[in-house]
Structures are given as C-alpha cells and as structure tokens.
Amino acid sequence: MNFGELIFGSVIxxxxxxxxxxxxxxxxxxxxxxxxxxxxxxxxxxxxTLHELSIPRGGxxxxxxxxxxxxxxLWYMNYVSNNLLFILGLGGALATLFGFIDDIFNIxxxxxxxxxxxxxxxxxxxxxxIPKFNEIGIITIPIFIIFIVWxxxxxxxxxxxxxxxxxGAFYVTGTLTLIMLITNNSSELxxxxxxxxxxxxxxxxxxxxxxSIFMGDSGSIFLGYLFGSFILITVARGELSLWTWVVxxxxxxxxxxxxxxARFILVKKYYIAHRSHAYQxxxxxxxxxxxxxxxxxxxxxxxxxxxxxxxxxxxxxxKIAAFLAVVPGLAISYKYGPVLSSS
Numbered sequence: 137m138n139f140g141e142l143i144f145g146s147v148i149x150x151x152x153x154x155x156x157x158x159x160x161x162x163x164x165x166x167x168x169x170x171x172x173x174x175x176x177x178x179x180x181x182x183x184x185t186l187h188e189l190s191i192p193r194g195g196x197x198x199x200x201x202x203x204x205x206x207x208x209x210l211w212y213m214n215y216v217s218n219n220l221l222f223i224l225g226l227g228g229a230l231a232t233l234f235g236f237i238d239d240i241f242n243i244x245x246x247x248x249x250x251x252x253x254x255x256x257x258x259x260x261x262x263x264x265x266i267p268k269f270n271e272i273g274i275i276t277i278p279i280f281i282i283f284i285v286w287x288x289x290x291x292x293x294x295x296x297x298x299x300x301x302x303x304g305a306f307y308v309t310g311t312l313t314l315i316m317l318i319t320n321n322s323s324e325l326x327x328x329x330x331x332x333x334x335x336x337x338x339x340x341x342x343x344x345x346x347x348s349i350f351m352g353d354s355g356s357i358f359l360g361y362l363f364g365s366f367i368l369i370t371v372a373r374g375e376l377s378l379w380t381w382v383v384x385x386x387x388x389x390x391x392x393x394x395x396x397x398a399r400f401i402l403v404k405k406y407y408i409a410h411r412s413h414a415y416q417x418x419x420x421x422x423x424x425x426x427x428x429x430x431x432x433x434x435x436x437x438x439x440x441x442x443x444x445x446x447x448x449x450x451x452x453x454x455k456i457a458a459f460l461a462v463v464p465g466l467a468i469s470y471k472y473g474p475v476l477s478s479s
Contacts, residue, residue, distance in 0.1 A: 154334045157202065161338030164198040169342070169349055177240060179350050191347060194239040196355015199335035200232040203362075206331050216324060222262040223365050224328060231255055231288075231361040235353035252288050255361055256281035263368055284364045290392040291360030296416045298347030299429040302340045304388060305359050307436040309333035311384055311444050312366075315376070319448055323375055325366065332362070345425035379454035380447040383461040386440045387432060390465025391415060391473070398474035414472040421472075439464070 172178065172192035179193040207225035210216040216225075234251050237243065243251075260280050295301040312329045315321070336359075342349045363385075370376040382389065395413050419428045443461045447454040 150330065154330055157206070157331055157334035158338045161199050161202055161335045162341070164202060165195060165339055165342050165349065168192075168195055168198050172349070179352070191350055193350040194236055194352040194354050195339060195342070195349040196351030196353070196358060197232060197236050197239075199332075199339050199351075200228065200235075200355060200358040202335050203328075203332055203358075204229045204232065207328070210327065215327075219262050220324070223259055223369070224362065227255065227258050227262070227365065228358060228362055230258070231358045232354050235355065235357035238357070239352040239354055249285070252285045252357075253281060255288070256284035259284055259361070259365055259368070263372065280368060283368075284361065287364035287367075288357050288360035290388065291363070292353065292356045293392055293395070293413065294388055294415070295351065295356040296411060296413060297419045297425040297428060298345035298350075299340065299343050299425065300415060300432065301356055301359065302336050302343045302351060303429060303433050304436070305336040305363075306333060306340055307433065307441070308363065308384055309336070311441055314441075315380075315445065315448050318445065321375060323370075323373070325370065325375070328366075345429055347425070377447065377451065377454055379458045380444060382458040383440060383444045383447055383454075386443070386458075386461035387435060387465040387468075390462050391469045394466055394469035395473050398470070402474055412474040412476075414469040414476075417472045417476050435464075 169192050172194060177192060177194050178190040180190050204225055207216060207221060207228065211218075211221040211225065234243075234255075238248065260277055263280075291301060294304065309329045309332045313326065313333060316323065316326045316329070339349075339351065339355075343351060367378075367381050371378050371381070391414055399412065415428050415432065419425055422428060440461055443457045447457045
C-alpha cells in the first residue's frame with residue numbers, strides 16, 4: 137500500500153491531514169510574529185512598498201519549514217523517493233534558508249542570482265532520475281536553469297501587496313489537488329500539494345489585507361522554486377501538460393512577462409527594484425490591497441480554475457484554454473503595468 141492509499145483513502149483522512157497541518161502552521165505563525173517583533177525583523181515603509189506601517193516579515197519561514205520537515209518525515213517512512221527528497225526536501229530547505237538570510241541581511245542582487253542559478257542546477261541534477269527528463273537532451277539544461285531562476289524571481293516580483301502571493305499559492309495547490317482527484321491520479325505528489333495548500337492556507341489568514349505579517353523572500357523564493365520543481369517533474373512524467381500549467385498560472389505569468397518586457401523597452405535601468413506591476417499600480421489607484429487581491433482571487437476561481445479543469449478533461453482543447461487564460465491577464469498588465477507608470 138502506497139502513501140496515497142494509506143492517508144488519502146477517504147475524504148475524512150484528507151480533511152484530518154489538512155486540518156493538522158493547518159493548525160500547526162497557525163501556531164507557528166503566531167509564535168514567529170512575536171519573535172520577529174522582538175528581533176526587529178520588520179518590513180519598513182519605503183519608496184517601493186505599498187504599506188504605511190512596519191510589519192513583521194520573513195513569515196514564509198513557517199510554512200516553508202513545515203513543508204520541508206513534512207518531506208523528510210515522509211521520506212523516513214519510506215513514502216517518498218530519494219529524488220523527491222533532494223528536490224523538494226533539501227532543495228526547498230536551501231531556498232528557504234537563502235530567502236530568510238535575504239530577509240534579514242538584504243543580499244546583493246548579483247549574489248542572489250548566483251544562488252538562484254545554483255538552486256536551478258541542484259534541481260536539474262536530481263531530475264535526471266526521471267527517465268523522460270533524460271530524453272530531452274543536455275542542450276536544453278541551460279533553458280531549464282533559466283526557467284527556474286525566472287520562476288523564483290516571478291514569484292518574488294508578485295509579492296508586493298498583502299495576500300497576493302499566498303492566495304495565488306493556495307489557488308494553485310487547490311487546483312492541482314482537484315485535478316488529481318478528478319483524474320484519479322495516484323502520484324505521490326498529491327500529498328505535497330495538500331501539505332502546501334494547508335500550510336499557505338493558514339498563513340493567508342495573517343497575510344490577507346490588511347496584512348499583519350509578510351512572507352518575505354523566505355516564502356516567495358521557496359514557492360517559486362517549489363512550483364518550478366512541480367512544473368518540471370509533472371511535465372517530465374507526463375502527469376500534466378505544459379499548457380495546463382500555463383492556464384493555472386495564467387495571471388501571474390501574464391503580469392510578470394508583460395512587466396519585464398515593457399520595462400526593458402521603456403526604462404533605461406529596467407533591472408533595478410521597482411513597483412510598476414499592474415497589480416501594484418492598481419493597488420495605488422484603488423487605494424486598496426484588498427480590492428486588488430480579492431479581484432485576482434475571484435479571477436482565479438471563476439475563470440482560470442474551470443479552464444484548468446478543461447485542459448485535463450479535454451486535452452485536445454488545452455491550447456485554446458491557454459489562450460483564453462492568458463489574454464485577459466496580458467491586457468490588464470499592458471494597460472496598468474509599466475506603460476501606465478511611465479506615462
């Protein structure tokens with residue numbers, strides 16, 4: 137009997153597992169907030185931020201650490217392969233540690249890039265244990281490393297207002313869980329989707345606008361690395377198509393892609409820190425984090441979720457679904473992104 141059959145044999149077991157992890161994270165965040173305040177691990181208002189008060193940051197260390205510990209526990213119980221231990225467990229731990237150090241000491245951009253490339257190399261090395269991944273060819277390895285670096289930065293870029301990234305992570309993991317249950321997929325990745333969904337779900341209570349804590353790089357870098365890993369693993373295994381992932385991340389991919397291209401064209405120093413993403417401009421225009429995060433959340437649920445399910449129930453329509461998923465996000469990002477900031 138595999139782990140999926142043992143733990144997720146019934147809806148009740150899924151609920152109990154989710155609840156246990158959820159409560160564990162709630163307690164962890166409450167404890168960490170006190171520690172962060174005591175040691176002045178705070179996000180102070182500046183020209184880039186969209187908050188007016190000093191708020192504890194680095195809270196992502198809680199849900200990322202609980203996830204990593206969960207991976208090691210499952211591996212110890214012989215329910216997780218060595219490859220997944222090194223990718224999700226040790227790789228996730230390294231991403232979390234790097235992010236938390238950055239939260240405290242603010243690492244230089246050049247050093248960040250080197251570490252992100254190392255994380256990409258680490259992931260690609262351990263992915264070599266997947267047969268289909270080996271068939272892709274060594275020439276594409278740099279592309280995959282660049283992809284992981286892009287995912288890490290994309291998720292980091294989206295962490296600019298309360299609740300945006302964590303609600304996105306909750307939606308993504310919830311969608312993945314639903315897809316696997318609908319398609320009767322018995323992959324061991326199901327446990328990690330639910331583990332992460334429960335973890336970020338608890339954190340979302342504190343990060344939802346008005347946020348009382350920020351995840352910081354310890355959360356956003358971890359999530360970027362983890363979702364990048366999930367994408368490469370599932371595509372290499374044939375569990376999900378790349379088009380399904382494009383649909384799931386429809387808005388996030390659109391915003392980050394349009395923003396970077398537009399800044400490259402419009403801004404001389406396009407690579408420096410900024411706050412010209414569409415969601416950031418909208419938060420200033422509407423004077424509300426809640427309206428923007430809530431709007432994106434509704435967009436995820438009523439538009440991207442059905443399209444995501446469509447790609448797995450009717451795979452021959454996945455390209456059309458991807459087009460429908462990305463176009464609205466591209467339009468919003470173009471209208472309210474760097475073009476608006478530069479006008």
